[in-house]
Amino acid sequence: MRLFWPALLMMATSCGLADDGAMPVVSGTFGSKPVIAIPSSRPGRTPRVTVLSVGAGRRTVPGDVVLADVEIHQWTGNKPYLTTYDAHQPTAVVFDGRHVSATWREALIGRAAGSRVMLVSPAGEAQGPNIPLTGLRPADTLVLVFDILGGYPADARLVGRTLPVIPGDLDLTSEPRTIIDGSGPPVKAGGKVVVQYVAAEWPSRRVVDSSYRRGGPSAFTLERGAVPSGWVEGLTGRHVGCRVALPSPDERRPMLYVVDVIDSIGL
Template identity: 65%
Template sequence: MRLLWLGVLVLALLAACGPIGQGPLPVVTGAFGVRPVITIPDGVPDPRPRVTVLSAGSGRPTMPGDVVLADVEVRRWSGNLPYANTYDDHQPARVVFDGRHVPDSWREALIGRPAGSRVMLVGPAALSYGPGPPLGGTRPAETLVLVFDILGGYPPDARLVGRALPDVPNDRAPRVLIGGSGPPVRAGAKVVVQYVAVEWPGRRVVDSSYLRGGPSAFTLGPGAAPPGWVAGLAGQRVGARVAFPTEEAGRPLLYVVDILDVLDTK
């Protein structure tokens, strides 16, 4: 009787995580960190979400409550049509696992995975589309294919070790507030940051990663990072806190940025 009970329990757990090998799965090629090539097979996809680890990374596993940063490619099963991706705009998705607005399929795909992992999620749009409103042109039952390159998970309040939240300087002079000792940041790299932006001269906070839920990742390049970030962060090191002025839409701003990590996805 005990063995029968254990068997029923195992089957129930497996069913909760998705079907066991039912329906064809896409083939994904390409290296981690590079936009994947997805080949959709013939046949009818399974109607329930399925998560497949395509390659396992060696970094810190993501944890419940983390902010997970990942590049993602989303395609429609029908016709293998592109739907959305973060590779082209060089700004990874930020998924805030705060108990709200994140489907269970994304939780299964992204939580407990080591940084550097590539994971595929296949399922109906109603159960597989992530946080935020879905883009137009899809039906709830339409199958989507999502391939995640998991860059890392970070606590929502991540900041420089042993340091308080940043104070805003009294002027807009660029400066290093805290020197870093980690890897250097170069133009074109992906950096993980916490930041505060204030308007000048009023010093009113107009943007903050803390208010948005946690760390963000940007590629330091034109059109990917906010204006002034390449000049403000390139040449600094992980662990630094820097302040630098920018101007956005004709409005003078001052950023205070903590450099938490630099990601090498090549």
Template identity: 70%
Template sequence: MRLIWPALLVFAASCGLTDDGSLPVVTGTFGSKPLVTIPKGKPGRTPRITVLSTGTGRRTLPGDVVLADVDIRRWSGQPYMNTYDGNQPTTVVFDGRQVAETWRRSLIGRPAGSRIMLVSPAAEALAPNVPLTGVSPSDTLVLVFDILGGYPPDARLVGRTLPAVPADLTPSDRPRTLIDGSGAEVRAGSKVVIQYVAAKWPSRTVVDSSYRRGGPSAFTLKPGSVPPAWLDALVGQHVGSRLAVPAPAADGAGGPKLYVIDVLDTLTPEF
């Protein structure tokens, strides 16, 4: 999801204070859906950012693709949307275009593993492709980000060329390990960060690619959140691996596909 919103904002030094001096209270561990308690009183009028916890991973950089889980709710406490229930973190492409300034200030320069809270009017907190459903531009939203990491848009296995579908791969084949990785093991239920290409069978025409979409994507390895062929092929692999993964027509719409997947990172539930 590319999030773009042209805005010039002034950030208050109070970092999340309401008119009566209180903050929303966020509980729960990093990587799990947060519990947010909204205080009494009216919110402030300017966007405010609070660092709830600081991770120990690589700091995100300008130009990165930032992967994060996010929970968004109204100031009343009513849920608005979140990525935790769908098991697919959002992808924010900081490619020099005007991403929302609130998101840039919340996500850039933060270590992976950090939890950040943004309290902001809806017009300054949401991008055009996130509809203002049931809220007005002036309504206050509370956003909690779990930053999984930042990655270069062209991130790939070190020293390797871009992935290509093997000429002899067919939908009836078993998944094939093209490059053995030596990093952390990918576990069921973990989040995995990948780059991939997908080709249609039998033409082998590339019909989808994370490189074309803007960079790495993250998925939670649970049934229903990724194609079954991915789940079977990725669990037990290691960071740094490249896999050729056939997916039969039953795995999704559009007929059989052939995938080549580079495993860039994995984040266990304890991360």
């Protein structure tokens, strides 16, 4: 569990200025959906990164998978454009040498977990992974607020343990089962959980998804509707560092999961 400094409503550090020095003001605490107030003045033409609050966790480094919630507004009209807060699934940005925009690197790399960072940039320079520019012109200005949950190695795993496999006797009637005990903080319902996992469809038992294959850990808010069925009950109360096998008897697509809990972030 990490402790974070409260969000500041003033700029801590900044690179570049708007035409008249005015910048958006962001209110709210780390982990809550930010409220963005945009001035009536015109935006500047160059990207600007502002650290709104500094966390107390490990700093992200090149090569990490950075997990962060992000709120994006258009400068003009302060129109909401995209958010991960409502979906309760932070975005995962893989800094493994593949193309990630320079503005996102500036905003996310070298930042302590628990930090809130604002990026103001023309849309053409602010595009991140899985962030489309639908309905925008490259020159349109975007305001992005990131809550950085942390940076994790792409192959983050339980130390000294082999990769997870679906147990041969796991089926949809099974109770959640601890395969490996963890010794870290307990997982809390409603908090963020960082996991690696393997998923197999039922009844074929064919592995159809694996975070290890897709580039690294993912983060979820541990509440119903934000994670597969069975995860809230199966992971709540377990400890970071555990491995849990659990069924997900969703009528639309029943699955079997083995989940490695890499981190837990209580907000």
